[in-house]
Structure formats: C-alpha cells, structure tokens
Amino acid sequence: MRLVDTHAHIYLEEFDRDKPGMLQRAEEEGVEKIFLPAIDSGTHARMLNLEAEYPGQCISMMGLHPCYVKDNYEEELKIVEDYLAQRPFAAVGEIGLDFYWDRTFTEQQYKAFHQQIEWALRYDIPIAIHSRNATDECIEVVAGHQDGRLTGVFHCFSGNAIQAKKIADLGFYLGIGGVVTFKNSGLDKAIEDISLDHLLLETDAPYLAPVPFRGKQNEPSYLKYVLEKIAMIKRCTVEEVAAVTTANAMKLFNVSE
Ligand SMILES: [Zn+2]
16 A cells, blocks of 8 residues: 655654654555655755655655744745745645734735745646635635646645535645544544545644544654545545545656656
C-alpha cells in the first residue's frame, strides 16, 4: 500500500530529536511522499534542508501562512515571490485565511491570499489552503479566481456537507486529517457523499494527531488511522482509499513516479 501525506510540517524542531526514525516509520507504513507546506521565512531553511536531505520523499511548497501575515507581510511575500521565481515548488502553500485567533490583519490576509493565488496561476502549480474559521470566505476567494486552471486542496477540511460539495464542484480537493477520527467532529457526515476522487490524506504533523494518539505529537506514520476511518465512512477497503487518494495527490502535485 502506497500513501502520500499531503501536508506535514516535519521540518519543525519538534522532529529534531528523531528525524530518521520518524521518516523510517513513515516508510514502513507505506507513506512514500510527504509534502511540506511553508510557514514563513523563519522556517524556510529548515524546510528546504529537509527536502535536500530526503529528495523525492520530502517535497516543498512555498507560501506565506495566513497566521504569519503581520505588519511585515509585504517583505515576507517578496521572499516567497523570489523563491517561486528561482526553482520549482509542488504548490503555493500554505496560504489562505485564519479568523480563529484574531482579525487584526484580516485585510492583509486577503491581500496576501489573492496575490499568492496569482503566483500559483503564473507558475501553473496548485495551492494548499488554510481556512480556519474562514471556510466560506476561502471558497469565495477561490471561486473568484477559478478560470478553469486553478487547482488545489482545502487542507485540514473541517466544514460541513454543503461546503464540501462547493469545494468539490470548484475542482478542488479536501485534505482529510486526524480530525476525522475525533468523536463528534461531524466530518463523517460532511464527506459521506463526496467522491473519493476529491479526497487527499494528510497529517498536519506535528499537530492534530488522530485517535488513538489525540493530543500527542503527530507524525506521518499515523496517516493509517485517517485512512482506516475514511474507509469506514466510505464503506470501502483501505486499499481502495489508499490507491485513489495517492493517485489524487500525484495528479494534483504533478509528480511523476
Ligand atoms: Zn499546516
């Protein structure tokens, strides 16, 4: 069984203690590729170093995370823009809107989101969207840019069935992670009628570890718990979920095997 973790921040210092072990465990569970979403310039070097150390296994995106859109966001965007011009990346990400913590930089978050979508279209690569407490707003922004060429994923999707359908209708994927294993998450109902063709697996490591590791540090090898839960919800085999979601990821990120 081959799996792809489409969203993991395994370059963060939480993993410094046991990086080879963590990646070894991922491989043993069939996790062949791990996509690394950027956060901001404070962690770019860590991300790119990990990618260089594990070529083909760890693959970088580039973008400015909405929680890191602050007063200096224009400088941060310039760094992203320069990287995108320098070399290929799997996606522009993670980008989007986050209205959970505070709304001080709402306007700047919108500007950064729009700008980075333009860059994804320029380089013809997908976007990885962070949409915490802002799913409808992110759907609206994506819909406004959708000219038939824009692709991407709503990472850590945790919305309802109506939002899930809108995202699928936009030609986007839903990134499903550990939240789907949480009691009363409601995600089972939200994705019940969504075709597997629109789903991707992700851990969002080190965050949001699935049951039975809820509250602990997450890692890519735990992807199998998400896989098993989706197979239950979709009433199909884990092999089928693995095959379809892996094919989806390869297609979205344009990875040849
Ligand atoms: Zn993330």
